[in-house]
Amino acid sequence: MRRLSFKRLICMDALMEREKEELSLSLEMPKTYLPISMADAPYLKCFVPKTEEQQKEEENTYKRYEETMSSLPREKGWFTEHIYRHQGFWYPSYYLPGVMVVQDQNHFQAHASDILLATSPKCGTTWFSAIVFAVVNRKLYTISSQKHPLCTFSPHDLVPRLEHTLYINNRIPDLDMLPSPRLLGTHIPYSSLPQSVLDLGCRVIYICRNPKDTFVSMWHFINKIRAAMSKSPLPLEEAFDMLCAGASDFGPFWDHALGYWRASLHRPQCVLFLKYEEMKADPAVHVERLAKFMGCPFSSEEVKEGVVDDIIRLCSFESLSSSEVNKPGSMLKFYFRQGKVGDSVNYLTSGMIERLEQITENKLHGSGLTLSV
Ligand SMILES: Nc1ncnc2c1ncn2[C@@H]1O[C@H](COP(=O)(O)OS(=O)(=O)O)[C@@H](OP(=O)(O)O)[C@H]1O
Secondary structure, X not given: OOOOOOOOXXXXXXXXXXXXXXXXXXXXXXXXXXXXXXXXXXXXXXXXXXXXXXXXXXXXXXXXXXXXXXXXXXXXXXXXXXXXXXXXXXEEOOOHHHHHHHHOOOOOOOOOOOEEEEEOOOOOHHHHHHHHHHHHOOOOOOOOOOOOHHHHOOHHHHOOEHHXXXXXXXXXXXXXXXXXXXXXXEOOOHHHOOHHHHHOOOEEEEEEOOHHHHXXXXXHHHHHHHHHOOOOOOOHHHHHHHHHOOOOOOOOHHHHHHHXXXXXXXOXXXXXXXXXXXXXXXXXXXXXXXXXXXXXXXXXHHHHHOHHHHHHHHOOHHHXXXXXXXXXXXXXXXXXXXXXXXXHHHOOOHHHHHHHHHHHHHHHOOOOOOOOO
16 A cells, blocks of 8 residues: 655645645745635635655656746746747746646546636636536536535636646646546647647637737736736736737747637638637637537526526626635635726827737738727
């Protein structure tokens, strides 16, 4: 029988405390700002107790990838000191070792039934995580119930991000602990997804948003994080130049979108490409599209009974942002700001808008993808 380290045999509360301690140390951020909402968040089950030997092995795996990272080209980061270029994209130093571990088939194996929600940061991850969770689990959790998990957990707890929540801080989680279909979030670009996701034809939902609103949303978010880390704000103009140069977290933004766009054209049964603005304009149509794509279409009875409308209401900006779990003094409230289309005109000069539109036109030329509002 394996001898388990007593340090590892800890209850969920203690696990969360340790998680917060480690995260706060690695991010130099107060513990209260960390993105963990509840002690019993379902994904915590994946952090099974490990022997000291296993622990050491996992630490070594991460250390190896940290060393690999340190030899890569780097630039100034938005919230971490540096971002590093890996396989053509820029990653915050905090996430990249975890991304490399996920890409290693010894440490992550997709299941054919997995559903991945892929996004560039600030394109609608929180909103679509809530929708995807509510749609897939609607038979398990009645949408109108006060006890729905979205009333108790952040959408980020229900669709945990591979490189953000699961593979991080020297952890190799046991994802078999998640219920099937496993709902997993990621910011990893299409060309860098774990090979097993592509080989098994897992369903991937990609959400895109127009670059102007995405940039302004990111700039606000980053500066809230920087404030929590006692760092000075990143000036809008500087952040804008970094974005235009492609050096944004998980960027270049346009290449990220194009990778998934092309995949959605070549493998429409595996990759669904949706836009934040389209969901805003006609949520019922797109929630139904999502359900169909995920293999759980709404019956005509469900539509008649108003299940689609109930999901839209439950996952709306107003409903999620006013939920108790997303309000307290944690980073979770940073995921909600305005939730509107077109707010960027209040921040960008006409010169900036022109420059961004020009880059977007050049980058997307001939692809069939449009990202204007
Ligand atoms: N339910 C709902 N409906 C519509 N919009 C919503 C919703 N929840 C979050 N938001 C807005 O999404 C922006 C945050 O993006 P992400 O969730 O992708 O952030 S992250 O990548 O997970 O960090 C951020 O956009 P901005 O308001 O423009 O900053 C959030 O306000």
